[in-house]
Amino acid sequence: MTKEQSHSDHLHAEGIINKDELTEEHLKAIDSLSKEEVEQIKKINKTIQKTSPGVGIML
Amino acid sequence: MTTHFERLTKSMSVLSLNARAVGQKYYELSCYPEVVKEHIWVNQMVARATVPLMQQVLVKMEEFPKDELYHILTSYMKKHIAEETDHDEWYVNDLKLLGISREEIFSRVPPPSVAALTGSQYYWINHHHPVSFMGYLGCLEVYHPTVEYVEGLITNSGLPREAFSTVMEHAVIDAQHKEDIIRTINSLPLTEELYKSIELSAFQTFRYVAKVMEDVCRAAP
Numbered sequence: 001m002t003k004e005q006s007h008s009d010h011l012h013a014e015g016i017i018n019k020d021e022l023t024e025e026h027l028k029a030i031d032s033l034s035k036e037e038v039e040q041i042k043k044i045n046k047t048i049q050k051t052s053p054g055v056g057i058m059l
Numbered sequence: 060m061t062t063h064f065e066r067l068t069k070s071m072s073v074l075s076l077n078a079r080a081v082g083q084k085y086y087e088l089s090c091y092p093e094v095v096k097e098h099i100w101v102n103q104m105v106a107r108a109t110v111p112l113m114q115q116v117l118v119k120m121e122e123f124p125k126d127e128l129y130h131i132l133t134s135y136m137k138k139h140i141a142e143e144t145d146h147d148e149w150y151v152n153d154l155k156l157l158g159i160s161r162e163e164i165f166s167r168v169p170p171p172s173v174a175a176l177t178g179s180q181y182y183w184i185n186h187h188h189p190v191s192f193m194g195y196l197g198c199l200e201v202y203h204p205t206v207e208y209v210e211g212l213i214t215n216s217g218l219p220r221e222a223f224s225t226v227m228e229h230a231v232i233d234a235q236h237k238e239d240i241i242r243t244i245n246s247l248p249l250t251e252e253l254y255k256s257i258e259l260s261a262f263q264t265f266r267y268v269a270k271v272m273e274d275v276c277r278a279a280p
Contacts (some may be wrong), residue, residue, distance in 0.1 A: 017073050025255050026070060029262045037266070041076050054204040055078040055265070056085055056098065056272040057105050057176070058229040059143060059196065059236070 007031045007038045014042055062245045063254060067197060070258055071265070075202065078265040081272040086211065088279045095216040096157050097278040099226065101271055103150035104169045106143075108177035113140050115181065116189040127248045128190055135243045139196075142236065149225040156222040170274045176267035183260050190253055193244055194260030198268065200240045203233030 005013070008027040012019040019027065033041075088094045113136045120126070120133050154164055183191035209227045213220050244257070 011073075021069070022073075023255070023258075025259060026262075029074070029259060033266075037077055037269075040080065041073075043080075054082055054208060055075065055198070055202045055268045056082045056275070057102060057199055057268050058203050058226070058233060059106070059109050059146075059199045 007033055007035075010038065011041065016041065063247065063249060063257075064197075064241045064244050066254070067194075067244065067258060067261060071198070071261060074262045075198070075265045077269040078198075078272070079202070081269045081276065085272050085276055086208070086215075088276055089212050089215040091279045092216045092218050093280070094275060094278045095212055095218055096154075096159070097275045098272075099150060099153055099157070099222065100159065100164070100167075101170070101173055101275055102226070103147055103154060103164060104173045105177060105271070106147040106150055109143050109146065110140055112177065112180050112184065112192065112195075113143070115184050116192050119184055119189040128253075131243065131246055132190060132193075135239070139236075139239070142232075146225065149228070153222045153225050156219060170271065172267060172270040172274050176264065176271055179263055179267065180260070183256065187256055188253060190247065190249070191256040191260040193240070193247070194257040194262070195264045196240050197244060197257070198261050198264040200233055200236045203237060204230045206230045 006027075008017065008019055008022070008030045011017045011030065017030070022030075030038075085094070085098065089098075116136050117133055117140075120129055120136075123129060151161055151164055155161070180192055180195050183189075183194075204226065206227065209223055209230045212226070213223050247253075249257070
């Protein structure tokens with residue numbers, strides 16, 4: 001039986017992150033995301049405008 | 060040598076993806092005035108917690124007067140408290156122009172996403188180390204709106220320009236706040252463990268900001 005891929009494995013395979021550049025804590029943080037959040041990252045990575053300003057909440 | 064902020068930026072490029080995507084979705088929905096009103100309202104809810112959070116950093120740092128971070132962190136917070144004071148009241152004035160009374164603003168139960176965003180920082184400050192809060196500030200001060208973006212919100216929503224005075228002010232002043240937070244983070248003598256707490260606090264901030272903005276988008280008809 002094949003072991004299920006972690007979120008970070010999955011995002012690495014999709015070319016969205018480079019696991020070699022991330023710390024263990026970083027990878028744990030990504031793995032703690034929900035499946036929906038990971039799907040959203042995959043989807044938006046293809047479409048997001050890299051210059052999109054702000055995140056909506058400001059101080 | 061890589062600075063703390065350069066390292067954080069590299070991490071945040073991935074971790075900010077969801078928040079930036081929801082921000083983009085919000086912009087697309089800004090043709091609905093109720094969505095933009097909701098955005099200004101939740102910013103008021105977040106802003107009312109900003110100064111108390113920074114004051115809590117000062118309170119906790121008094122437990123570590125000999126900490127190497129003490130002077131840098133407390134000096135930054137004192138300066139930034141002065142800069143952030145009354146921003147929540149500015150939003151109240153803007154919301155009044157949109158027909159929302161002070162009573163309505165403060166009697167509304169905030170969305171849990173807002174409580175999660177701001178409330179989680181109390182945990183980092185009180186139960187780990189106050190320096191973690193720099194991750195929250197790093198996200199929200201660095202990824203600020205631009206004047207062009209706010210002009211777009213005004214045009215798209217058709218709401219009165221005057222109601223955007225606080226949002227517009229942030230588009231202008233946050234450019235300076237951004238430089239201050241970057242300089243401060245870079246000047247902190249951080250252990251690897253404390254750096255990671257800032258990074259995780261930043262990660263959590265982006266995650267909750269995305270949830271707050273998803274809630275804002277739900278105001279669309």
